[in-house]
Amino acid sequence: MSEQMRLMRSKELPKELRDRIVARHRSGQGYKRISAALKVPKSTVASIILKWKKFGTTRTLPRPGRLAKLSNRGRRALVREVKKNPKITVAELQRCSKEMGESSTKSPITAALHQSGLYGRVARRKPLLSARHMKACIEFAKKHMKDSQTMRNKILWSDETKIELFGVNSKRYVWRKPGTAHHLPNTIPTVKHGGGSIMLWGCFSAAGTGRLVAIEGKMNAAKYRDILEENLFQSAQDLRLGRRFTFQQDNDPKHTAKITKEWLRNNSVTVLDWPSQSPDLNPIEHLWRDLKMAVHQRSPSNLTELERIPKSRCEKLVASFPRRLMAVLAPKGASTQY
CATH class of the missing domain: 1.10.10 (Arc Repressor Mutant, subunit A)
Structure with missing residues (x-):
């Protein structure tokens, strides 16, 4: 192919040349002869003649172009x-x-x-906060901002959570061949009547994890009191917190029930005055996330198979508490990144 033809393939032909192609076509010359005489690729000759037949012109037609931009x-x-x-x-x-x-x-x-730096993302789920909730969080953050690390290390953090042992509520993808969907390696085991999940009560401090208790049946204030009776002081002893530790719990109705308060008072347990609707402040939420990730990776069938969180991870979570307090103050008590 000549240099002229290569250039013609890469850019539009002059209108004068297009007119000559159409004129030769009208005089009865074929595509091959026109191509050879004018040194234009035969495909280009055919395209120009087809366009002339369809639109009656050899002029460049307007193109759609790019979408209009916003001003x-x-x-x-x-x-x-x-x-x-x-x-x-x-x-x-x-x-x-x-x-x-x-x-x-x-x-x-x-x-x-x-x-402008704005992107569509899935909205995070956060507790509904009233002005009263935000005010309480700000007051709590200001009050405990200057606590020493020694004081924070004496806190026993606690909470309840639900864990899906068999990944009932999560999707998993597998690589498989057609017709093997029901082969055992390509399936996720499930249990009837909700047996695939377990409700847990747990606690931890900077020294490590305390007791992890499986909750049988429906949780109520009496059952919560029994859990504390059997596990609170034993966890504090295992973690070497001594008798003068501070117990943290949220404001769940079971935690603030009369029989719970009486048990805590009768046993001289110092309870951290906790603001409502403030899971962002509790480092145990990250411990639960670690535990659930470990469960989903191993798919255990009973409590004894659950991973234990390393002490170093517990230390880091407790050390993050000052940053959590600062994060609450920055948006004036609103939800944070934690």
Whole structure:
């Protein structure tokens, strides 16, 4: 192929040359002869003649081009809408853009928001906080910000959680051949009547994890008191906290019930005054996450197979408490990244 033909393939032909191709075609010359005479690829000759037959012209026709961009004014308006309502949908933004006389297609809108550092993400689930809850969190953070690390190391953190032993509520993907969906390695075991999950009560300190108790049946204040009776002081002893430790629990009704308060008072247990709706402050939430990840990796069938969290991890979680307090103060008591 000649250099001229290579150039013709890479860029559009001049209109004068296109007109000559059509003129020769009208005079009865074939594609091959025109190609050889004008040194234009035969495919290009055919394309130009086809276009002339269809549209009656050899001029360059207008092309769709790129999607229209939003103006700076339109972009700023959409950013204001998103900041006012982060949960606004793309369809609603399209309507807003259309009302302003701007492009209302999805791509320019999302591109404009990305340019402003805004991206669509799944909303995190956080406790519903009232003004009273946020005020209590701020007061709690200010009160304990200056506590010494020694004092924090004497706290026994506690909570309950539900763990799916067989991954009932989670999706798992497997590599398999067609027709092998029911082969044992390609399935996830399940148990009837909710047997695939277990409710646990646990506690830990900077020294490590305490007792981990499986809760049988429905949890109530009496059962919670019995759990404390059988496990609280033994956990403190195992972790060498001594008698002068501080017990942390949230404000679940079972924890604040009369019989629970009486037991704690009769046994001279110092309880950390905990603000409501504040799981962000409790480092045990991260311990539960570690435990659930270990469970899902191993799929244990009973409590004795559960992984034990290393002491170093417990130390780091307790050491994070000051940062959690600062994180609460920054948004004035609102939810944090923890």
